[in-house]
Amino acid sequence: MSSVIEQSVQARMVASAPRMETLPATLHYDRGDPFAVRMAFPGPATLEGTEVSWEFSRELLATGMETPAGMGDVRVRPFGYDRTVLEFHAVEGIAMVHVRTAELRRFLDRAQELVPVGDEFRFLDLDRDLSELLDGPG
Template structure:
């Protein structure tokens, strides 16, 4: 059985031309992909929805110390927030999310799939069958 949680929030983009402008976002977790979380930005005007997938442990560890290499890095901010840097082909974005939101979301995630039990939620037979088709 797959279980999921989703937290809606607003984030800011401190390095943007409008650093205090709130932007809607969602943090998503699905037990079918127990190692991952998704940060989703809904469509805005002509801009299509944007979704970033990265490690649940990366988000968790980044609450306490800078972590990550490559496209996604996470670190604690200085104002009760968590800073996530997203690097893509068209540029970089620094996202600031309230630490309380991130902590609450992760508590839900770990309640659904405790650390160390992720492998119990993977359907490897189905994944292999899809690869072989």
């Protein structure tokens, strides 16, 4: 079994224009970093023209599909019957995307099969992390 899950999703950018632009995005989960989820947007879909990735907790994503969650750079909340809104806050501004909740659930179900919620600590390499922390920048 692979230790990494990647899933493509269609995100709809919320903008002031009446029509929302559809963007490709990739959700990424790695058993080596069991608490985190990464969402990446390819270069052509970003203002900078380079891939932009946001990393946030798996728990935030799961909670935010049911009730508003997050107070920092990433916030997640349900939107209507079948969508979830992800807000990404940066110095440059706020990006908001809608993703089908069913796609997020499928991704989280796959992550749950790889690392059950509550068992994340079993997949941490604390010796390596501590060594990197104590060694400092290389």
